[in-house]
Amino acid sequence: AQKVTQAQTEISVVEKEDVTLDCVYETRDTTYYLFWYKQPPSGELVFLIRRNSFDEQNEISGRYSWNFQKSTSSFNFTITASQVVDSAVYFCALSRFYGQNFVFGPGTRLSVLP
Amino acid sequence: ETGVTQTPRHLVMGMTNKKSLKCEQHLGHNAMYWYKQSAKKPLELMFVYNFKEQTENNSVPSRFSPECPNSSHLFLHLHTLQPEDSALYLCASSQDWTAEGGETQYFGPGTRLLVL
Numbered sequence: 001a002q003k004v005t006q007a008q009t010e011i012s013v014v015e016k017e018d019v020t021l022d023c024v025y026e027t028r029d030t031t032y033y034l035f036w037y038k039q040p041p042s043g044e045l046v047f048l049i050r051r052n053s054f055d056e057q058n059e060i061s062g063r064y065s066w067n068f069q070k071s072t073s074s075f076n077f078t079i080t081a082s083q084v085v086d087s088a089v090y091f092c093a094l095s096r097f098y099g100q101n102f103v104f105g106p107g108t109r110l111s112v113l114p
Numbered sequence: 115e116t117g118v119t120q121t122p123r124h125l126v127m128g129m130t131n132k133k134s135l136k137c138e139q140h141l142g143h144n145a146m147y148w149y150k151q152s153a154k155k156p157l158e159l160m161f162v163y164n165f166k167e168q169t170e171n172n173s174v175p176s177r178f179s180p181e182c183p184n185s186s187h188l189f190l191h192l193h194t195l196q197p198e199d200s201a202l203y204l205c206a207s208s209q210d211w212t213a214e215g216g217e218t219q220y221f222g223p224g225t226r227l228l229v230l
Contacts, residue, residue, distance in 0.1 A: 033218075035218070043202055043204075043223055044221055044222065044223040044224060045204065045206075045221035046221075047218060047219070050217075091157070095217045097217075102147075102159065102217070102219060104156055105156070107156070
């Protein structure tokens with residue numbers, strides 16, 4: 001069975017601080033995809049990144065970076081120099097190679113205070 | 115219109131009412147999904163349609179009835195709901211799963227439903 005754990009329920013930081021959101025997953029598949037989504041107060045889930053299990057290179061996109069470590073089954077997300085607009089709930093998700101059985105973690109609520 | 119749209123954005127209904135939620139995707143995708151998001155609960159996948167065929171029904175009560183007339187439209191028909199059905203209902207779409215990137219789901223803004 002597939003499972004995603006986000007142990008941090010809520011995190012509060014002050015603007016300009018760096019913050020890392022943890023994601024640990026379980027799967028018996030050798031090929032799979034990992035995702036991060038952002039859900040601002042408006043409700044819509046915004047796709048941030050997809051990573052396949054063959055690619056363990058870390059990725060950076062502006063202030064966002066992702067650290068994928070297969071050895072620890074983790075796919076952590078770091079926001080550098082956080083801003084108030086980063087306040088949202090962030091979901092980590094896992095899917096099988098052909099997109100079925102898409103599983104979301106419980107989410108981490110990030111509050112960035114001015 | 116771009117992306118995934120959902121109407122209405124907010125809905126209040128009584129337990130004896132019948133209403134429908136509508137989802138439309140403008141991304142040329144072939145798979146569509148309904149999710150339920152309750153307060154303090156993980157996202158729950160309700161239904162999956164791939165090329166208009168229902169491929170998944172996660173033990174959803176029969177008071178929720180999906181309909182997918184074509185690959186661009188998805189409906190969720192509601193009747194005799196319970197107060198515990200109050201939640202944010204999210205629609206998503208993705209490409210054909212066999213396509214590169216086909217597993218990435220794109221979400222609409224959701225319908226906030228309150229059942230009185």
